[in-house]
């Protein structure tokens with residue numbers, strides 16, 4: 249036997265194997281148990297099937313040793329692979345139960361997977377047990393997942409034969425530039441798929457279906473409506489049970505349900521999907537948070553600024569936000585009727601130049617005529633000239649028109665503010681803070697209550713400083729984020745430090761020296777502040793390293809909040825300068841930071857974290873007066889007035905219900921304190937104080953009750969969050985295993 253395959257194992261040792269060996273074969277040489285536990289392989293950094301010949305999968309030249317890591321059923325990476333295999337099994341089970349079902353996409357999510365089905369029959373939760381039962385049969389049969397390749401034409405034929413119309417459409421449109429496509433076969437089930445998969449269905453251990461929801465083909469509401477079936481899969485029944493416990497708890501706390509019940513926010517289809525309407529009570533929570541942050545920012549030397557909701561497209565072209573992120577933005581607002589037409593025209597010319605679309609002279613002629621009808625003569629248009637000359641002519645016309653973008657980011661506006669004055673090193677740092685509203689055109693299928701919206705207000709700020717000031721500014725910023733999170737009882741977090749890929753330095757802007765300095769500084773600051781952090785090499789944006797706060801809520805879920813991002817790029821693009829001590833111009837460094845991210849997402853998260861029961865300082869209605877009968881309404885009114893003057897958000901229940909019913913109602917509305925007033929209290933100028941959590945606190949003089957509650961507000965005490973008994977589950981990553 250000739251040994252051709254050189255494999256480098258994680259311990260660094262290099263061994264030789266027969267040339268057709270798979271990762272499973274390699275595992276077998278170490279032990280049968282290891283082979284049985286191997287679900288996938290990481291070859292030269294990419295997770296692939298453990299059943300494919302290692303030499304074939306790696307793109308390394310023959311003769312080089314191939315780095316191989318076996319991914320076993322202990323590794324979170326294997327979880328993602330197994331979940332996608334479970335998605336195939338689910339699709340197969342649904343096909344058996346609902347013949348003729350059309351398949352769309354079926355990727356993995358952070359803790360599970362889904363598949364979008366095109367099916368006239370509505371699937372309901374009542375159908376879950378029989379779908380699960382069918383899945384378990386497929387798992388028990390333990391048939392292997394087999395990969396094979398097909399040319400694009402073969403792939404179209406295959407999907408046509410399988411009567412999978414959406415797949416055919418996708419291959420013909422979305423995958424037009426793919427020469428060869430891979431499929432996975434599992435028994436008689438076949439699916440267009442990039443993979444990877446576990447070796448056979450028997451490797452899928454604990455599964456469960458979670459929910460069913462409506463979705464659209466390719467996430468677009470203009471397309472066909474589909475049914476999205478969500479499921480999850482884990483290495484053991486115990487893991488699954490713990491996860492389900494968390495999901496059930498999360499359902500009870502769903503901010504969309506509580507938001508409606510408690511009158512915090514609403515989303516009206518008449519206003520538009522993803523556009524949050526803050527109702528008075530939700531607005532009170534938000535305003536209280538904003539006031540709190542504003543005060544803290546003033547203490548740290550920030551200055552408040554305001555900027556408009558739109559800005560010229562040219563500015564976003566300089567910043568790079570346009571057209572790069574165009575898909576995630578609302579279309580530009582054009583001052584000239586022909587603006588959208590010229591915009592379309594330029595895009596078509598560019599696509600024609602790249603070879604991604606055909607754009608005929610005939611089409612051009614029609615556009616030219618239409619533009620004329622719309623009042624843009626374009627007499628200079630070089631019909632027989634080069635594509636570049638044509639684009640240039642259209643660009644010149646475009647630049648003379650008004651074109652605005654709904655603000656996708658606040659940064660360029662703040663850069664302009666910084667640039668509006670000549671700065672010396674003595675003026676730095678400049679810290680500009682704004683609750684800035686930005687707009688993102690998220691797909692309707694991705695929208696989720698307050699957590700994923702189309703209009704959002706960031707608690708944004710931009711700092712402009714010298715490279716030497718970065719350390720101090722980061723320290724202050726991290727301290728602020730920490731303080732703010734602690735003030736709402738979120739004290740369980742870790743940091744994630746995203747650094748550049750040290751092996752591929754060319755893809756980053758900014759000098760090597762500045763990057764080194766910045767990365768060292770960030771590490772130093774995190775260490776000095778004793779903040780636990782993990783580093784993620786290669787995860788930094790191309791324009792600078794960043795730190796994220798990964799915050800764990802009271803049911804163990806992790807939320808990414810509080811991003812602090814260093815930026816070498818925008819100061820460069822906008823040619824920002826300050827005059828240094830050497831009297832020469834220098835480029836400042838910019839820091840973007842938003843402790844909450846957006847007010848929408850943060851409030852949505854807080855609703856779930858507190859299960860709607862906000863602590864006293866944030867509660868929209870803090871106190872309610874409950875007169876025991878209408879004889880004491882006047883006294884109740886005077887109590888209300890005194891509390892209101894002392895700064896409390898308070899109401900009185902004047903209904904004719906019995907006091908027990910009034911207490912029950914106030915408890916249901918999660919009001920932190922109740923003041924019961926009757927004969928005895930009126931006579932003594934006092935109140936019977938009742939705490940939503942601890943119940944009766946006895947009779948107190950009004951002044952004492954006010955002082956007690958004021959103390960709780962001032963301390964921003966968070967009393968109601970019980971420490972989590974929930975486990976924290978790492979996300980296994982969102983993979984689109986489909987093309």
Ligand SMILES: [Zn+2]
Nearest residue numbers: 441442443985
């Ligand atoms: Zn797949």
Ligand SMILES: [Zn+2]
Nearest residue numbers: 658659710840
């Ligand atoms: Zn920014």
